[in-house]
Amino acid sequence: MAKRDLLSLWDLSAAEIRALFVRAAELKALRAHGERPLTLGGKTLGMIFEKASTRTRVSFEVGMYELGGHAVYLAPQGTQIGRGEPLRDTARVLGGYCHGIVIRTFGQEIVEELARFSPVPVINGLTDLSHPCQVLADLFTVWERLGPVAFEPGPGSVRFAWIGDGNNMAHSWIEAAAILGLDLTLACPDGYDPDAEVLGRARKEADWRAHIDVVRNPVEAARGRNVISTDVWASMGEEGEQGAREKAFAGFCVDEQLLGLAARNVMVMHCLPAHRGEEITDAVVEGPHSAVFTQAENRLHIQKAVLERLLAPG
Numbered sequence: 001m002a003k004r005d006l007l008s009l010w011d012l013s014a015a016e017i018r019a020l021f022v023r024a025a026e027l028k029a030l031r032a033h034g035e036r037p038l039t040l041g042g043k044t045l046g047m048i049f050e051k052a053s054t055r056t057r058v059s060f061e062v063g064m065y066e067l068g069g070h071a072v073y074l075a076p077q078g079t080q081i082g083r084g085e086p087l088r089d090t091a092r093v094l095g096g097y098c099h100g101i102v103i104r105t106f107g108q109e110i111v112e113e114l115a116r117f118s119p120v121p122v123i124n125g126l127t128d129l130s131h132p133c134q135v136l137a138d139l140f141t142v143w144e145r146l147g148p149v150a151f152e153p154g155p156g157s158v159r160f161a162w163i164g165d166g167n168n169m170a171h172s173w174i175e176a177a178a179i180l181g182l183d184l185t186l187a188c189p190d191g192y193d194p195d196a197e198v199l200g201r202a203r204k205e206a207d208w209r210a211h212i213d214v215v216r217n218p219v220e221a222a223r224g225r226n227v228i229s230t231d232v233w234a235s236m237g238e239e240g241e242q243g244a245r246e247k248a249f250a251g252f253c254v255d256e257q258l259l260g261l262a263a264r265n266v267m268v269m270h271c272l273p274a275h276r277g278e279e280i281t282d283a284v285v286e287g288p289h290s291a292v293f294t295q296a297e298n299r300l301h302i303q304k305a306v307l308e309r310l311l312a313p314g
């Protein structure tokens, strides 16, 4: 059987995403009862991290351990990756030891090259372009809170908003909306729109029910919405633009006033880490609408489901 990668959400069908939710819920319930299905016994995951991480690193490492497998963390410092060994060589070498590779890096093309040369599945743990594992966790968080009806057309269907940078997280949300047929409005400041190719593909290949809009006004995006997501204004690698971005993103803070325009039961999402007082207020992160810590926990459950699907298919 050909190996399967998860380089972006386009690597999954709507039916596969729904199946991942079901399995993640099972795995979450088993864990709550202290049970550990050892579905990945004897398997090892290589984890290349060229950027910082708390959630992604720990949830993959714990996930492998809890499924009976093992994970090996590889930072540039202390490995030959940092000394310039070509990724295509690393891909084949790791493929001789490991049953899967997670990579967090800069360009999406780096992940694609790794996948091209790796004989084992490659999982995108965040690039500048996308963050599929996080958005799977976010979607699962909505699914478990509101039920499968949240993703069906009709009166119970959920209306999503993205407020902030048209960044890696926004791109994965756009892909999710296209694949699952979601209603998503993004509010991004002028100059910080999502990537035109990401939007173009989403619009071209979208499920017929999908509705994807980009607007400039956060109020317009938030009004009546059931789920509002945001993220930092300057992502990893963009720290030098912090000052300019603070100016451009004025008015884009997810605060209680903005939430007042959303649906009564609105869920607020942030992938974390957050800059409280910039893109989101402390009161909203700590408030009754916040789903941020459930999202963070759900990284573990959904990624276990992903690992089972890719590393132990069938």
Ligand code: CP
Binding pocket: 052, 053, 054, 055, 056, 057, 126, 134, 271, 272, 273
């Ligand atoms: N949300 C997320 O990916 O967090 P980390 O950067 O801590 O992995």
Ligand code: NVA
Binding pocket: 126, 127, 167, 168, 169, 231, 232, 234, 235, 236, 271, 272, 273
């Ligand atoms: N957009 C953020 C997400 C961090 C999880 C970044 O890329 O830094």
